[in-house]
Amino acid sequence: MTPSRTALLLIASLTYTACDSPSSADDDAPHDGIDDPGVAQGGKADTNGYEDRGYESTCILRVANGSDLATLDDDAGLWGASAKAIIAAKRGPDGEPSTADDLQFATLTELDAVDWVGFLSFRAMLEYGQAEGLCPGLGEEYPPPGEDEATDRIIARIGDRMQREFTAGARPSTRGLHAKGRCVQGTFTVDNAALPASLRVGVFASDTAYPAWVRFSNGNPHVQADGEGDVRGMAIKLMDVPGTKLLEDEKDADTHDFLLNHTPTIPTADALDFAAIVDRSEDDENPVLAFLSWNPFDIELTKIRLLIASVTTPIINPLSTTYWSQSPYRLGGETVAVKYRARPCPGAALGPELDDADPEYFTASMQQQLAAGTACFEFAIQRQRDPATMPIEDNSVEWREAESAFVPVATLEIAAQDFASDANREACEHLSFTPWHALPEHRPLGSLNRARRRAYEAISKRRHELNGVPRQEP
Numbered sequence: 001m002t003p004s005r006t007a008l009l010l011i012a013s014l015t016y017t018a019c020d021s022p023s024s025a026d027d028d029a030p031h032d033g034i035d036d037p038g039v040a041q042g043g044k045a046d047t048n049g050y051e052d053r054g055y056e057s058t059c060i061l062r063v064a065n066g067s068d069l070a071t072l073d074d075d076a077g078l079w080g081a082s083a084k085a086i087i088a089a090k091r092g093p094d095g096e097p098s099t100a101d102d103l104q105f106a107t108l109t110e111l112d113a114v115d116w117v118g119f120l121s122f123r124a125m126l127e128y129g130q131a132e133g134l135c136p137g138l139g140e141e142y143p144p145p146g147e148d149e150a151t152d153r154i155i156a157r158i159g160d161r162m163q164r165e166f167t168a169g170a171r172p173s174t175r176g177l178h179a180k181g182r183c184v185q186g187t188f189t190v191d192n193a194a195l196p197a198s199l200r201v202g203v204f205a206s207d208t209a210y211p212a213w214v215r216f217s218n219g220n221p222h223v224q225a226d227g228e229g230d231v232r233g234m235a236i237k238l239m240d241v242p243g244t245k246l247l248e249d250e251k252d253a254d255t256h257d258f259l260l261n262h263t264p265t266i267p268t269a270d271a272l273d274f275a276a277i278v279d280r281s282e283d284d285e286n287p288v289l290a291f292l293s294w295n296p297f298d299i300e301l302t303k304i305r306l307l308i309a310s311v312t313t314p315i316i317n318p319l320s321t322t323y324w325s326q327s328p329y330r331l332g333g334e335t336v337a338v339k340y341r342a343r344p345c346p347g348a349a350l351g352p353e354l355d356d357a358d359p360e361y362f363t364a365s366m367q368q369q370l371a372a373g374t375a376c377f378e379f380a381i382q383r384q385r386d387p388a389t390m391p392i393e394d395n396s397v398e399w400r401e402a403e404s405a406f407v408p409v410a411t412l413e414i415a416a417q418d419f420a421s422d423a424n425r426e427a428c429e430h431l432s433f434t435p436w437h438a439l440p441e442h443r444p445l446g447s448l449n450r451a452r453r454r455a456y457e458a459i460s461k462r463r464h465e466l467n468g469v470p471r472q473e474p
């Protein structure tokens with residue numbers, strides 16, 4: 001349970017204790033909510049400590065929308081008054097079942113507005129849903145309401161800023177995010193011996209050595225000194241990958257991309273969170289305030305901590321840092337979801353720690369490391385084991401290694417090369433990475449990844465149009 005949830009439950013329980021008890025709403029029900037601190041009639045301002053989107057909310061809504069009175073009252077164990085009120089609300093204004101004005105609850109807030117429905121009802125429906133297998137299963141997606149609008153906003157805000165800056169003379173246009181980067185070329189060699197046969201699919205189907213482009217980036221939308229606190233990215237583009245890819249426009253490309261950042265989680269649960277951060281950042285406000293501004297009761301301490309960690313976790317050298325995909329991906333069958341991690345090969349020498357006062361010290365530290373030998377990353381997958389504790393839709397939740405260990409599936413080796421040459425920089429700038437440059441066996445999952453499908457394509461197209469260069473896979 002997150003701190004914010006604990007705080008909400010405390011507030012909720014104090015509120016409900018002070019509310020009127022139900023009177024004659026359901027005289028024949030075995031327990032009517034009398035003296036029940038979790039049931040209140042009206043006057044509720046939050047969703048009783050449950051997030052209005054995500055695993056628990058989805059499960060509760062499925063039970064509320066899909067159950068009749070007997071199921072809610074007898075099987076799920078709701079108070080009689082609560083069960084009757086839910087059924088009455090679903091019948092719509094005419095009070096009749098199976099008529100045109102019947103409704104389904106789209107959000108927990110709508111359900112919470114029903115009389116006598118509160119924390120206890122939510123908990124009972126959640127427990128019933130879990131026991132009956134009604135909650136989201138392994139690998140299952142359950143999009144939050146408002147995701148498409150949030151994605152539109154992300155694209156519009158980032159795109160508008162790129163256009164503004166280009167018009168003001170900032171040319172060429174850099175990427176909408178992760179503006180500064182260095183590209184190297186390497187070899188990504190699969191060794192699928194540790195995978196069960198059912199997971200030997202897509203790029204992991206056989207022990208192939210793929211040539212790869214790798215772009216190490218700073219997350220900021222503007223090019224700034226390497227010593228500035230920032231998100232650090234690693235984008236891998238495998239070449240010579242046969243098979244039809246997910247993006248219609250690039251379905252025949254021979255590339256497959258993996259995108260990772262240097263912390264295990266992203267502070268934003270989903271596209272709605274990400275849009276709030278983009279709003280704040282584009283308005284030059286403190287993004288931490290985005291988490292405080294939605295709900296004065298909801299302190300979102302966990303996300304604030306993650307946000308601070310995402311830009312303050314120091315790195316010595318992009319070639320000796322660990323990166324995580326943060327968001328999940330399918331691997332083969334419908335019920336298998338995995339996250340990715342790339343870490344320096346066990347036993348490999350780590351790069352030099354240089355003076356971060358040099359604005360280009362990553363170039364220098366990468367050059368020194370490559371001059372001393374090959375850089376090497378172990379690429380591993382982590383399988384989802386529990387849909388509640390390892391959620392698909394909330395990428396601010398870490399999938400703990402104690403619950404599911406990473407299994408190595410490939411090695412990425414990068415030999416000495418002149419990556420800082422003008423020609424290499426130019427080629428690097430025109431590349432486009434997206435998690436949707438992918439084989440269907442590795443389909444991106446979850447709200448952030450769905451938002452990324454449209455966002456990366458639109459923002460990359462904008463960059464190439466502004467710069468007047470063709471947009472094509474290498």
Ligand code: HEM
Nearest residue numbers: 175176177178215233234235260261327448451455459460
């Ligand atoms: C979920 C975790 C995420 C990770 C690990 C991640 C990682 C990355 C990386 C590594 C890059 C640099 C790619 C390159 O070198 O060209 C990048 C760029 C970018 N990211 Fe993300 N990202 C995440 C989420 C998101 C989300 C949710 C959005 C928006 C919906 C987003 C929008 C972008 C955009 C617009 C770019 C620039 C693309 C371009 O101009 O070509 N990212 N991201």
